[in-house]
Amino acid sequence: MTDIILSTQNGEPVASSRDVAKRFGKRHDHVIRDIEELIKGFPKNGDTPMFFKTEYSHPQNHQKYPMYLMNRDGFSMLAMGFTGKEAVQWKLKYIEAFNQMEKQLSAQHKSQRAVQDANIQSAIDRVIEARKKLDENTAFLDECRKNREDSKAKYMQVKALCGEFKAIYGQNCDTVRTMENVVRGSQSYLTNAIDSLTIVAKGYPFYAALMNSLLDELAPAKKED
Structure with missing residues (x-):
């Protein structure tokens, strides 16, 4: 052999x-x-x-x-x-060589597949965590926007306390601007996580369905920006 x-x-x-x-x-x-x-x-x-x-x-x-x-x-x-006696011997040697290399390649493929599966799972976990964080930050941004509008309405209506409500309104505006930046950062992190998942999972049988599902979930978040 x-x-x-x-x-x-x-x-x-x-x-x-x-x-x-x-x-x-x-x-x-x-x-x-x-x-x-x-x-x-x-x-x-x-x-x-x-x-x-x-x-x-x-x-x-x-x-x-x-x-x-x-x-x-x-x-x-x-x-x-x-044909010939030596030909038979060489045929047997080639068959054995093919058998051995196929076993080696199969073992290598299983090892590589296990590593790739682990990388894919890690990338999926990262996308899920990024999506969760984006949802939390987006929900908080919505709350901040509501507080800003409430304080603006009170500031416009209650003239006697306009100084106090003006300060509150200003603080809420600052909070909204900060959270808008946080949400944009979360959106960027989620996009990068999906890009990483695309790199490690592309070509796998479930790749298209997985990515379609993630992108469908991502679409509403993009509309929030």
């Missing part, structure tokens, strides 16, 4: 046509010919996912030459026509 050289393409293990040619004792141009004959027989619906055409640089003249990468299915299709 250690003789086999595999890499990855689109998240799956692949073998190179050069390595296959070397292991099975064939000319590389003949292996490429066989691959392209196989591709011709596939349905004409674009590039086949079994083979990926690329190129390599020759170590001596540094010129570029064509090469193919193939996944497990592509290798199986190609090696099906290889």
